[in-house]
Amino acid sequence: MSLMHRLNTQDADFEARFARVLHWSGETDDAIEQGVQAILADVRSRGDAALLEYTARWDRLHLDHAAALELSSAELRAAFESLGSVQREALQAAAARVRRYHERQLQACGQSWSYRDEDGTLLGQKVTPLDRVGIYVPGGKAAYPSSVLMNAIPAQVAGVGDIVMVVPTPGGEKNPLVLAAAHVAGVHRAFTIGGAQAVAALAYGTATVPRVDKITGPGNAYVASAKKHVFGQVGIDMIAGPSEILVLADGSTPPDWVAMDLFSQAEHDELAQSLLLCPDAAYLDAVAQAMERLLPTLPREAVIRASLQGRGALIQTRSMEEACALSNRVAPEHLEISCADPHRWEPLLRHAGAIFLGAFTSESLGDYCAGPNHVLPTSGTARFSSPLGVMDFQKRSSLIEVSAAAAQVLGPIAATLAYGEGLQAHARAAELRLCHGS
Amino acid sequence: MSLMHRLNTQDADFEARFARVLHWSGETDDAIEQGVQAILADVRSRGDAALLEYTARWDRLHLDHAAALELSSAELRAAFESLGSVQREALQAAAARVRRYHERQLQACGQSWSYRDEDGTLLGQKVTPLDRVGIYVPGGKAAYPSSVLMNAIPAQVAGVGDIVMVVPTPGGEKNPLVLAAAHVAGVHRAFTIGGAQAVAALAYGTATVPRVDKITGPGNAYVASAKKHVFGQVGIDMIAGPSEILVLADGSTPPDWVAMDLFSQAEHDELAQSLLLCPDAAYLDAVAQAMERLLPTLPREAVIRASLQGRGALIQTRSMEEACALSNRVAPEHLEISCADPHRWEPLLRHAGAIFLGAFTSESLGDYCAGPNHVLPTSGTARFSSPLGVMDFQKRSSLIEVSAAAAQVLGPIAATLAYGEGLQAHARAAELRLCHGS
Known part of the structure; x- marks a missing residue:
């Protein structure tokens, strides 16, 4: 053959x-969908207690207190220091190149901008980092330290203040390269949780795991389904x-x-x-x-x-x-x-x-x-989506400052269109600004 | 009170x-979810026939042939010309200002970029418009011509070649301002369909309605649920x-x-x-x-x-x-x-x-x-998402050209990390490039 x-x-x-x-x-599997919805609802309502139960059941990691789910910065650093020098230097060299590329990306398309037009109106966009993001890192057979770098470094370059990593440790077994990569990439907090329960904890928050604004990173069918469900509550990257x-x-x-x-x-x-x-x-x-x-x-x-x-x-x-x-x-x-x-x-x-x-x-x-990111759109989705990057860890707010003079010009236009849509308060809000600025 | x-x-x-x-x-309603999934599956498998049936049932629009669902460019232009001069000029003035702002946005953050580093490696991102997008425009009580401008103009500025609008016309009643706005905004094709069936037609394509790469625009709970379901098959904007x-x-x-x-x-x-x-x-x-x-x-x-x-x-x-x-x-x-x-x-x-x-x-x-877009993140999602804009109608492809000299530097780094992840073919692909460039 x-x-x-x-x-x-x-x-x-x-x-x-x-x-x-x-x-x-x-297509997602109905049984997975239903299982995931139950886990999400349970972690949302019972928090840490549910998180500990699912972690014991799925990852064979039996802990008494949710605080024990957290990996300390010292543990991440120790994992890095435990590596041989070739691996340490390879991680650092890769991180440096990835960081440099994403800094160029920040310069090229991640900056605030504004302009004033001839009537003095200010228009633009203010670009700000997300406050807190969650990075899902698979454990088990596909534990990739390079994915830690590729998710955490753009977040760090974007200026995210709080990067939270989750990584399941089945049976308590930790991957030292993953922990070391988290150290190199500047992850702020890390928890040994995975699956739909980790996505739920990040999306809703528990007493121990802080609620994040966006969840990125690859995972199995349960993780993908969970991310799709919490989309809207939090941001997500693509479904790979x-x-x-x-x-x-x-x-x-x-x-x-x-x-x-x-x-x-x-x-x-x-x-x-x-x-x-x-x-x-x-x-x-x-x-x-x-x-x-x-x-x-x-x-x-x-x-x-x-x-x-x-x-x-x-x-x-x-x-x-x-x-x-x-x-x-x-x-x-x-x-x-x-x-x-x-x-x-x-x-x-x-x-x-x-x-x-x-x-x-x-x-x-x-x-x-x-240097460029290895988190890329799959299955033909490159028709409409893009590599993970700095912009995925930023958001933009439009800025509008209409001058008194411009309000006289814009008011009648807005009022005409608003009356056409049957939104009279919109129209009158524009009209109230007429004749006041001159 | x-x-x-x-x-x-x-x-x-x-x-x-x-x-x-x-x-x-x-939270979405289970009954809506199930109804939407049935409609999506039906339009996906039976195409135009299902689309005509749902349009007759939900919009009381009874047509024999799917071709009759299409609004011609001449009809859009005629709607524009039927308006009084005040409304015509307001639409054009608004469109011109919205276009100008989004052109500035294209300049500020929608451009390809690249650089060569000191070893001759080219890195960058190529930015290209989406091929074809679908714009959902609600009919009935919330029919907003301004939303046509706000969705279609950024797509047009981004360079999308094919902008397809769908708008339900309950009982066959067309909103002339919506049609006129489509004319002003440069919509390429328009269909009088709505609801989950319109989302399905855009996501999967039918004999009459072309499959698009991304669907944007607001809608009711059915439309929102349908957009969430087809996400991944096509891109979507936010769920409002x-x-x-x-x-x-x-x-x-x-x-x-x-x-x-x-x-x-x-x-x-x-x-x-x-x-x-x-x-x-x-x-x-x-x-x-x-x-x-x-x-x-x-x-x-x-x-x-x-x-x-x-x-x-x-x-x-x-x-x-x-x-x-x-x-x-x-x-x-x-x-x-x-x-x-x-x-x-x-x-x-x-x-x-x-x-x-x-x-x-x-x-x-x-x-x-x-000028700025009025499609904005709601319900606290401004924590992680952004106004609709030119970038939503573009996608980026990373560009990487490693020079022969750089391959000698990068190869050992990549190989070390790949062996660490148990991906030997990755490592050997990097190693094969060693010593060949010098």
Whole structure:
């Protein structure tokens, strides 16, 4: 059985096969939904008592007092200091690069602005950080310290005063890299809770866990469902689906490199998607051979094989232009332009979470330390959403100061429209300001 | 019975009374939820046929063919031309000012940016407009042409190629101001559909209604529930609650002006909230007297009275500083600083959808024509969300181009962190790029 689907845009059944490869149902499970709603309601009404019960039940962590759920700053620092120097320095170097990028982002699009128009009216937007945010960090099989950096650093750069991390510690087992990352990233408080109960605690607050204004970070189906339910009560980031990579290749990158990039997506989980689009059949063959050769050398071979067989595809296109057009239909989370002249194709690519240009830009460099965020829109949501960033930890307030003179001009316009909508108090509030300013 | 609650921060029961005034349950009704889910599933599977059936049932609009749901551009233009010149010019003047403000917003924070660091690595973000958006416009009792401008113009300024408006026309009755506003604002296509079925049509697409990437605009409980359900499939803007105003007064604004501003919020609906905070008891009395005198002159007296009695309050504070602190707890949608020196207080105000500075800046001027958007976060969500704007109709893609030299520096960092996370393919993808660039 071949490792991946092989498609050709010139085949009569291409559209049907392409649709099958892309198909992913994000439908939530009714049983999960109901379980989550019960947990949310229970934590909301009973607070810490419910939180302790669910933590004992789901994470096998039995504590008498909710205060014991908190990890002290000293414990986070100790975890960092317990690491070897190579890991310590790698964490710090990655954090520094991520911080620098997000500081540029703050400068580029996170600043207050205003102007006065010719009649003296001041208009603008005041940009302020959120007061307090919650960062959900998965425990167990997908405990990623890099995600701590990618969520906490933009919040810190935005100026959030209180960054609260939650991370489940099943059976009491703590991941020292996650704790160390929290130290490096400037997390203010941390609690060993997870699942829907952690989302509830952050959204509603308990005696021990402070209520936050926004919750970000990835999680399993329970966490995703809980975040969707509390949306409105608090802000949330996107609801993440399986991770994806789409590689556009012109045949100039060593096939082993592209093979490993496809693997690095597939190793996340069985539902992850890896697609390679290229006009050159021989190159697709070469990558396929490289994959067959390299796959047995990888510890996560079984996950990779399941992912590639289920959702992977090598797709031969008529041209690079057609490959770009297909990529826009997919709107992939990660998009590698593994080409000799990536800037030729980049302008054609409209929808993607992150665009990696050139053979040296492996997705994994972006995942860890290039600087941009690795929390990206999945499952085609790059059509309408964006990487996590500083702006997700800020909010804007419009500023309006109408001068006395301008009120004379604006008043009749507003009154006309307000009367047209049947809102007479609106109209008269505008009219009361007439003739007073001159 | 007095028109509004009267509170004093020095009273022993202030906190309890303040909490009761602020209380609003955004909980959704289970019956509505289930009805909405059935409609969404039906329109998703049966498309136009279901859309026609629901439109006949809920809007009493019986059509044989889905094509008859579309309003032509000629019909929108004709509606505009049918208006009297005062209304035509008011719509155009408001649109021009709203457009100008959002163009400034595009310049200030909606631009692509990138930089190269010292090792030649390119980092940045590419900002692109959404391809197609849907704008929900309520019909019936709350049909607001100004909302058409406020939703469509930012989309147009962002460069969205296809702006699709939906507006229910109960019994076939079209609101000429709404159609005219669609013409002025540059709406590309319009359909006479509403409710959860319109949200479903926009989210999933039917043979007649194109699938969009994001849905914005206010609606009733069915529309809000439907938007929340399709979130993820498409983008949505915020879920709006009742409208609110909070006025901070130092006693320098004519009491009639403030009274009318409080009315202009209350006239929206019975759940709207109007709050006045002031350290001066005599001024609160003067405003209360002005309200008693002015209220009987307003056609929407009954709605205003119900709103003020249920959710309105005059609150005497110890100081302006305390009033600002209370305002931050409310995080109001509309915040008027009706003071002689509004810029003294503005820096203290951290959470608000829009801040109106000075006595001449009535909220109603901002609602219609000052320029900033009138779609604002409600119910305290200004703690974490922002006015609708150009950025809501754009998305960002990270750009990363790691130079060969930089890959030698970043590779070991990424590999160390990836091995720490048990993601060996990630590590090896980074390592494959080592030694090749030098």
